[in-house]
Amino acid sequence: MPEGTMAGGGPALICPALICIVDDDAEVRCAVESLLRSADYRVLAFASPEEFLACGEVADAACLMLDVYLDGADGLEVQQALHDRSIAVPVVLMTGQGDIPMTVRGMKAGAVDFLTKPFAEEELLQAVGEAVALDGRRRLERGEDDAVRALYGKLTPRERDVMALVTAGLMNKQVAAKLELSEVTVKIHRGNLMRKMHAQSLADLVRMAEILGVRERTVTRYGVAG
Known part of the structure; x- marks a missing residue:
């Protein structure tokens, strides 16, 4: 039976939004993953940018939870890497030592929110919800654009x-x-x-x-x- 189709030819099941986490702190990574799974999101967690960018599901992500200060890496460079690959994934930045210049850089690069650790569960879920909604709108627009090009x-x-x-x-x-x-x-x-x-x-x-x-x-x- 095709994925997303109910037995008996019923309506297709809606696949939960995929949220990706990139954070080199295992404790934070696991806590965020657990919270998002409890909110019925599909979650993939990575300890490094390299692991995330090598994942074949990057383009399917509806939101990327990205730590700014990673071990041996600048999290904001991941935003640029996504841009270079024409992958439009809404990004929510996380940091335990954020400053105003870093926030400005992240937002100018397209981040939809910037969370300072430790953050409340409600704060995280609201930021992710806004990112997922933005991703949904973008995908609808891209689908419409593709349809118009096909007609043309x-x-x-x-x-x-x-x-x-x-x-x-x-x-x-x-x-x-x-x-x-x-x-x-x-x-x-x-x-x-x-x-x-x-x-x-x-x-x-x-x-x-x-x-x-x-x-x-x-x-x-x-x-x-x-």
Whole structure:
């Protein structure tokens, strides 16, 4: 039976969010892992950045609990390593000796929270909850972007030309003049691409063009853009 499917063809089970912990203090690592498991999260714990980055499930993590001061390593460098690999995992930084410059560095690098040890259980769970929620929103957005790109791939070259100009604000007759087509032909292409892109309105189409980066920037309804 496929993972996430209930017997009898019922609804798929929701897999608990994966939280990764990187902390060289075994006592802290075990305590945080135990707390998160009690809150029904799936947890993987690592004593070093190398172990974490070598894990095949890094990209699946919904939150990374990252100690800033690791034995022989700077925890903030892990944030950079994730960025270099285009892995967008929300990070909650932990430290027993945090200072303002370190906090600023971590937050500028994209950390969603910064916890100073010892921290209360409620404080940790709230930070993780916010990170998981952020990860969920990001994954939905990425899924939507992928869907839009898939739809765009079904357009003909001419339909893409029309989409670029229409979403720039040009009227049908202006698009026709620009592409040396009849206005009727432009209307046909416009109707086809709206249908293929599942766009309910011009505003929908403009939003999709922004996601795709195909909106024509050099022209406007009133002439050449400045």
